[in-house]
Structure formats: C-alpha cells, structure tokens
Amino acid sequence: MELRDATADDVDAIREVARESLIASYGHAVDEALLAEAVDEWYDRDDLVADIDDGTTVCPVAVVDDAVVGFAESYVVGRRERVGEIDWLHVHPDHRGSGIGSALLERVEAELRDADVDRIEARVLVANEVGTAFYEGEGYELVGERRVEIGEETFDEREYRKQVSRLTGISEGTVETAAGDTVYVAFDESERGSDGPFYVAYADPDRERRYGYFCGNCEGTDVAIDTMDRMECGDCGNRRKPSRWDAAY
Numbered sequence: 001m002e003l004r005d006a007t008a009d010d011v012d013a014i015r016e017v018a019r020e021s022l023i024a025s026y027g028h029a030v031d032e033a034l035l036a037e038a039v040d041e042w043y044d045r046d047d048l049v050a051d052i053d054d055g056t057t058v059c060p061v062a063v064v065d066d067a068v069v070g071f072a073e074s075y076v077v078g079r080r081e082r083v084g085e086i087d088w089l090h091v092h093p094d095h096r097g098s099g100i101g102s103a104l105l106e107r108v109e110a111e112l113r114d115a116d117v118d119r120i121e122a123r124v125l126v127a128n129e130v131g132t133a134f135y136e137g138e139g140y141e142l143v144g145e146r147r148v149e150i151g152e153e154t155f156d157e158r159e160y161r162k163q164v165s166r167l168t169g170i171s172e173g174t175v176e177t178a179a180g181d182t183v184y185v186a187f188d189e190s191e192r193g194s195d196g197p198f199y200v201a202y203a204d205p206d207r208e209r210r211y212g213y214f215c216g217n218c219e220g221t222d223v224a225i226d227t228m229d230r231m232e233c234g235d236c237g238n239r240r241k242p243s244r245w246d247a248a249y
Contacts, residue, residue: 001100003107006059006071008049013068014061015043021090029127030153038150042088058084058111062091062100069095072104076115084112084164086122096130105138112164118197119163126156135160163190163197175201175214177221185214191231195238198223198231 006014019039026035051057051073062070070091077083086108091101112120122140124131125148136142140160148157164187175183186207189200196217203209213223215233222234231240 001069001098001103002063003060003103004063006052006061008052010061010068010071011045011048011052014048014071015039015045017068017071017092018043018088018090020092020094024093024096025128025130026125029125029155030150034150034153058108058115060104060107060111062095062104064095064100070100070104072108074108074112074120076112076117082115082117084108084115084117084120086120089122101134102138109162109164117164119161122160123157124160126158132158132160138162163187175219175221181211183211183214183221190216191240193217193231193233193238193240195236198233198238198240 019036022030022035022038023032052059054075056075058072058074060072061068070089072086072089074084074086077085086105089101089104089108091104109120120140122135124135126132126145140162142158143161144159146157146159147154149155175185177183181203183201183203184205184207186200186202190197191213193216196215198213199216201211201214201221203211212221213225213231214221215223215236215238217238218233218236220233220235223231224234225231233239
C-alpha cells in the first residue's frame, strides 16, 4: 500500500471509492438514491480538482496495485484556535480492516500538525457504527451530537475531537524538567491558555501520579495554580482565567 498526495487524475477513482464506502457504511439506513445524489453533490469533479490543487487542503490517497482504494480530505479553519477539520475519510469496503484508514488518518494528522493546528475535528453520522468506532479507537473524544439534514431526511451526527500538540522534539510526551525530573505529558488532556494550551503532566507513564501542568507556549513546567483555579506559567506568562462559579446559581 502506498500513500501519496491526490492528483486531478485521481478524481474518478476518488468518487468511486466514496460511492462504495457510503453504500457500505450507510446503505442500511439511507436510501441508495439519496447516497448517489450525495456523491454527485459532495464529490463534484470540478470541486474535487479545485480542492486537490489548493495548497492548503490535505488530500492523500491510498493506492494498492496501482488503484486508489482510499482517500481523505481535510483543511485548516482559522478560529480563535487553529482547527484541522476532516471532511472525508473513505476506504473501499473491499480493503477495510487492513490498516488503510489508520494510515490515512496518521498522514492527515501529521500534515495538520505541521500546519500548527491546536486540535482536529471529525464528524460521523451515528448510523455509521464502523466510522464512530474508528475515531473512538484512534483516540478521538466524543464532544457533541446534533441533527443534520441530508436531502429531505434528518440524521444524528457525532462530533469527535483530538487535541494536538504543536510542540516538536518531544518523544512520546516525555519531558525532563529543569530540576532533572522526568514527566509524562498528556497531549490529549489540556486547558486553554492565553498564549497556548496547558497540558496535564504526570510523574509516571501510566498517568496514576499527577505532576502538574506543562506549558504549550514555552515548554516549561513552572505552572502555578491559585485557589480560584487561575493558572499561570512562571516562565512565559501564559495564563488561564479563573474558573467561574456554577452558572445555575
């Protein structure tokens, strides 16, 4: 299996993979005619070519025996934080279970990390049990559910999220502090700061003994917390506002 960037020549193959993947994932819950309409609308040839040619879009394909059998598409959204949104990740049903989906996701995550995103988001219809299990198995957190309309039908959709470290040179979350202690940074456990996230740090790799916090702005561990849960890095001044009282009071 080879992973490479998509080209305009891959458009027809991408559309076919999308069609077969959608039927396999949603054929039990969505009318096939509606799925066909969705492919025409969501994977319009001209739109796909434009996306592939857009340097800000991450669009890898998986190739087996010279045939495209999977693809993904994502891009960066500039909100208060930089968010990498995964629009599509499809694997032809004949090639599922062989690690292609995980390889595509790893490729997408690496490129989004290079683009300095703070987190990655993906959305999957609840009816796609394989898709929801895939993201949960890849370490994504379920953060919400909403109703969406496709054609004239309404479906439940789940939103998944993974926090991403923008730091480099840190192997598997292991950091040595200025005092010579080894701490283990949980990049999937974070609090928003003014200049960067604060990541939870542990004194052991099993995350049983809490050490404190690791500053995502300066890579320091001199983080103080007061009685109002106000957090501030003593090295760079990155800070989190104090926790507010229960809004129901």
